Amino acid sequence: MNKKTEVFRFNKEQRNQLIQEFGSIIREKVILQQTLREQQQQAIADSEELFLELLEVLDSLEFLHNYMSENQECVPTSWQRIPKSLKSVENKLLNILQKRGVKSIDFQDTQPDFRLCKVVDREIRNDLPNQTITKVILRGFNVGDKLLRAIEVITSKTEK
Known part of the structure; x- marks a missing residue:
């Protein structure tokens, strides 16, 4: 060739x-x-x-x-x-x-993970440790690997 x-x-x-x-x-x-x-x-x-x-x-x-x-x-x-x-x-x-591709964040912890949660209010609760989630106000969502909306929570604080 x-x-x-x-x-x-x-x-x-x-x-x-x-x-x-x-x-x-x-x-x-x-x-x-x-x-x-x-x-x-x-x-x-x-x-x-x-x-x-x-x-x-x-x-x-x-x-x-x-x-x-x-x-x-x-x-x-x-x-x-x-x-x-x-x-x-x-x-x-x-x-x-x-x-x-929008998925609800399944969050079960009692303490906020600040990568996923946004604390929108605090309430005085002496029966719980400080920063314990007392209520979820809004569900959080991801789109793919990106946080679309943080979980909005209320956490406890102890009265001093």
Whole structure:
């Protein structure tokens, strides 16, 4: 097998023109890559913003459901099925978010993990050690490996 190698010969003007065109192509490639990265980052930011807005809707549904379930004596008889319907809508919204990679943080500790938790209030509780979580106000969520929303908690503090 004999392979023949072709040799191209360029004069100085052709060589300079090729170098200039390769330089232009490389610059254009770098600019396109940078633009693509920026667009991808913007798309991620837009998705996260939408997810946070949907979580606000979910929080409202959850609050209304809990209120109606706990105060059924105030709810007219014709509205008795509403808590069940609200829970169904909550679950559907959670499923939509989960399909898009948004997962609820399963946090069972009694002490806040400040990578996942945000302390929004403190209450005096002498029966508990300091910084014990007494109530979860809002559930936290991750999207992929990124914290989308921290778990909002109330912790105890001892009176001195």
